[in-house]
Amino acid sequence: MKIAITGATGQLGQLVIESLLKQTQAQNIVALVRDSNKATQLIQQGVEIRHFDYDQPESLVPALKGIDKLLLISANEIGRRTPQHKAVIEAAQQAQVPYIAYTSLLRADTSPLGLSQEHRETEAFIQASGLTYTFLRNNWYNENYxxxxxHAVETGxxxxxxxxxRISSAARQDYAEAAAKVLLSDDHDNQTYELASxxxxxxxxxxxxxxxxxxxxxxxxxxxxxxxxxxxxxxxxxxxxxxxxxxxxxxxxxxxxxxxSKDLENLIGRAxxxxxxxxxxxxxx
CATH class of the missing domain: 3.90.25.10 (UDP-galactose 4-epimerase, domain 1)
Structure with missing residues (x-):
């Protein structure tokens, strides 16, 4: 089985791959990266690297050939996410990737956050695509705080x-472990998880x-x-x-x-x- 991760050199992507490597062989993992120079450590770990740039649609379909499961980690360019995600979803359809997991936002369908609109649009594209999916609706990261x-210690x-x-944010590592668990099992088809601490x-x-x-x-x-x-x-x-x-x-x-929601602790098997x-x-x- 080949599992591909977008944004594989990003903060969350690296942690997902780290979690996967504890539970599966490196040859089962494909890191999709825009800049292979940032992927040296992944290469040393035996992970396959494929060039993947949201803004170069021609790079997407070849990179997804032979992939069984795709984790689409939401892009970091706010305001440009929807077209970028749409390009990835369409490429996955063309490459006949059967399954996609997507890192969305807590209660994306009803969230008042300005960020939620692009997540809602992406979820809608995935549901319309016919691909089997899992939505990992991540709440805020502890790391944001x-x-x-x-600075607070310095100034008091x-x-x-x-x-x-009240804030139910969780550690980036916890979200990464949850994503790895979902990718390594077949029990999460067409499920939506509200992930919080x-x-x-x-x-x-x-x-x-x-x-x-x-x-x-x-x-x-x-x-x-x-x-x-x-x-x-x-x-x-x-x-x-x-x-x-x-x-x-x-x-x-x-x-x-x-x-x-206890979805996150249920997925990772601990508080x-x-x-x-x-x-x-x-x-x-």
């Missing part, structure tokens, strides 16, 4: 605009976890969406990313990041990695 830990303040909204937290909780791990007092300061936008822009973040971060916090207040442990690890690093 860890980026601000060092964790800023955000999420109010008391075993426990949830507020940003005030996160501030207290940072305090405990660092030994320094960190308080959560809730600010308006406008002020948060200005602060992130002043910190040099690109406008598109600022919009995504602020929208996530605003929608967190309305419950967009909270879930009691998800706690953000407290990741905060500690990030400060030790």
């Amino acid at each position: 860890l980026a601000s830990v060092a 303040i964790l800023y955000g605009a999420a109010g008391t909204g 075993s426990t949830s937290f507020t940003l005030a909780d996160l501030a207290s976890y940072i305090s405990q791990a660092s030994g320094k007092t960190v308080q959560y300061q809730n600010i308006s969406a406008e002020d948060y936008t200005q602060a992130l822009t002043a910190a040099g973040l690109p406008a598109g990313l600022v919009d995504v971060i602020v929208d996530a916090d605003v929608q967190t207040q309305k419950g967009a990041m909270f879930s009691e 998800t990695t706690s953000i407290q442990d990741q905060v500690k690890a990030s400060l030790q690093a």
Whole structure:
């Protein structure tokens, strides 16, 4: 069986391949990459590398020949994802790939997040394609919140605009393990999984976890969406990313990041990695 992974040198893609390698032979895995120079480690591990560029449709069909299962990891260019994903889905049809798994977004069909539209459109294309599929609807990553830990320790303040909204984000590693489990089994045809952590937290909780791990007092300061936008822009973040971060916090207040689904822990066979442990690890690093 040949399992192909798009975005194989990306943060999630690398972890999925790592998880697969613990459970299957390297010759069963195909890494689909835009830049093979970034795939040196995969080559050394015996993984087959194939050139695959969403913006070069002619590269897609040949790369998918002989593939039994395809994991489409959502592209990272927000605003261009739908046409890129559509090109991959059409190539999979032409190459007669029988099955596709797609990393979507928690409750993509009803989510108020601005990001959800492209995921909804992609899911619709997959369902219309006739391919057997699994939707892995990933909630936010813990790592999205860890980026601000060092700054919070330095200043004593964790800023955000999420109010008391609860967040059920999970570790990237947990989502990767779930994807590998699904790809290595035939029990998930035409299933949709809502993937979120075993426990949830507020940003005030996160501030207290940072305090405990660092030994320094960190308080959560809730600010308006406008002020948060200005602060992130002043910190040099690109406008598109600022919009995504602020929208996530605003929608967190309305419950967009909270879930009691146990799909993720059921797939990986354990409770998800706690953000407290990741905060500690990030400060030790």
